[in-house]
Amino acid sequence: MTLIEAFKTAREVRLAARSGAFRGSTTGQCDQYIQANLIIVPSKYAKDFRGLCQRNPVSCPLLAESPAPGDPTFPEVAKDCDVRKDAPGYNIYVNGKATQIDVPNIDSLWTEDSVAFLIGCSFSFEGTLATAGLIPRHTELGINVPMYRTKAALMPSGVFGGNMVVSMRPYRGEEVEKVRDLTRPFSRTHGEPVAWGWSAVKALGITDIHTADFGDAPVFREGEVPVFWACGVTPQLSVMSSPDVKGTVIGHAPGKMICLDLKCADILEQQ
Amino acid sequence: MTLIEAFKTAREVRLAARSGAFRGSTTGQCDQYIQANLIIVPSKYAKDFRGLCQRNPVSCPLLAESPAPGDPTFPEVAKDCDVRKDAPGYNIYVNGKATQIDVPNIDSLWTEDSVAFLIGCSFSFEGTLATAGLIPRHTELGINVPMYRTKAALMPSGVFGGNMVVSMRPYRGEEVEKVRDLTRPFSRTHGEPVAWGWSAVKALGITDIHTADFGDAPVFREGEVPVFWACGVTPQLSVMSSPDVKGTVIGHAPGKMICLDLKCADILEQQ
Structure with missing residues (x-):
């Protein structure tokens, strides 16, 4: 048995997702690369969300935060990434209720106030398990x-x-x-x-x-x-169960991750 | 109402505990200073314990680790500290069972293989609440x-x-x-x-x-x-409920902390 692998690099996955050509789960794709969960919140919740990650590093291991509100890039972990299009699917929440599931991009929902967070995904170690x-x-x-x-x-x-x-x-x-x-x-x-x-x-x-x-x-x-x-879907469930979180929050569609240029070797903890 | 405060500095608490003059709870003592939970494990468990702290930073916020197996000092956080005597009381566990409760020192149990960990204690914010x-x-x-x-x-x-x-x-x-x-x-x-x-x-x-x-x-x-x-007593409960942890493990007696020279202002997170 081998991993299903249509894309060798994370950038290939991002570009295929960006164009709409790839709308599937990223499991098994580009297996040397780190995959990330996504959550996008209004800037007023950014500090509390950072705290959620610090306090729950097993379910919410924070890999990166967008450079500033309104900036949809992640220059340190994914070249030319556009977080509004580079996941194969997105879920939309308004006032804690899921209003759209697995939409192909979020161009119309991203604002100058949006802050994006990338959270490590367990797909990242599946290549190691398979090997x-x-x-x-x-x-x-x-x-x-x-x-x-x-x-x-x-x-x-x-x-x-x-x-x-x-x-x-x-x-x-x-x-x-x-x-x-x-x-x-x-x-x-x-x-x-x-x-x-x-x-x-x-x-x-x-x-x-x-x-x-x-x-x-x-x-x-x-x-x-x-x-x-x-699982890095945890923040999406948190948004749904936290009545004080108002407005629009966006996550990736579960299983449809942002693939990063980081490789496993870059983040592996020394044992 | 005021805090009961017999000791103004952490060092005074440590010296009084070391001499055996002070055997009480450290709550309310030296309220500008950080207090710490203690756990001492055989060196073979140090890596796993470090991981426990990383994965559970709310219950086990790791403040410091002893410099090397067998070294009972914490030069970076408590001047001249001797972790074998400076808590007002200790609990002893052998193969996960509590065998001695609230003993005044652990001189006879410390070995060249002992590794000590200091974990933040909620007594540290009680002065702020009281103020x-x-x-x-x-x-x-x-x-x-x-x-x-x-x-x-x-x-x-x-x-x-x-x-x-x-x-x-x-x-x-x-x-x-x-x-x-x-x-x-x-x-x-x-x-x-x-x-x-x-x-x-x-x-x-x-x-x-x-x-x-x-x-x-x-x-x-x-x-x-x-x-x-x-609560930083969590590691002691963990030792009691983890059948693979063998040998002697030592903790502070709950409420009887190691007081550090660190002050609250040294560790407060910028908000």
Whole structure:
């Protein structure tokens, strides 16, 4: 089995998303590169959102912030990036309610007051897992990773609260320690799992493991257990569950990430 | 009302603890200075413990690590500190079980393999609360802060897992936003509360708010609600709930902190 890989570099993914030619999940794409979750907030919430990331670095590992309100570029991590078009899909929230799902660009919604944040994505370590013979099931099957809301509360920061979202990859019980060891150094892209095993389903407050809240349904094989990582969709759930967050907030469509020029080796923690 | 204050400087507290003259809680002492939780682990667990702090910076905000295994000093944050004697009390854990509670020093247990970590303590912001007219109840009454085990899971790191411990201070509902604002900049000593209000008691999984797991019982007055902060006793609970942590681990006795020469102004986050 190999990763599905149509694009070798992050820039190719960004350009294909920008033109509208690529609207799919970025899982398995440009596997040497870091992928990022996106959240765009009015500038008055930027400080509280920065605090949310500082206080919840496992679910919200902050990779970069746009240089100034109204500037849609990320010159330090993605050459010529235009954050208004470079994700293959976007979700729009107004006063905490999702109003548009998976739109191709946000040109008409970006304002001089918009501040964008990039948050590490667990797709970034999937190449490492695959190389070790632990290919994630959803990349093997060419589908999106299953993601779930949990009842695990975030550490609140100003107007932002809510619960953690997790992504799930099935592995055999005896593989879990190796999976933990391989993903631990990726602290900028969620790092090691937050929970694993069938008992974790209830502990996290997931009501039905077979029905994902975001992404595609999981596919388990005999002897496998769910392994959960914190997920960068968390800020979007936070926006939906924080009544003091008003106005327009924009996120990427879950699974459709901004691909960065950063490579895994650039952010791996020394062990 | 004023803070009970027998000692003006952190060094006076350390010297009094070192001689055995002071065995009490450090709450309200030397209120311009940062106070720290202590945990001492065999060197083989140091990397995983560092990771626990990185992944859980609200409950485990790492202030300093001893310079090398076997060196009981913290030259950067506390002049002439001897971490084996400078807390007013210590708890000892062997293979995850508490074997000695509130002993005056750990001279006989410190080894060439011991690594010590200092973690910010919420006592550090109590002077700021008191100055604003929001004196914590337990300092007003001259007792220890009530602390509780919760069911809120930590982000695991290697051998370390377990749940968060919280400290609790009662405030009137209308005071909570001011309390949040005042403590938010203290991100190195737990920062703003993690939860508040009577509904938070159940959400955190606290079975009886009137019976603290550590420290003294709470004293509520009419119209007050519980306000919970993450607590630096968390690593001790983690050690007790992590079966892979073997050997001797040492913590401070809850409420009996290592007082540092750092002052609040040295660590306050710019807002």
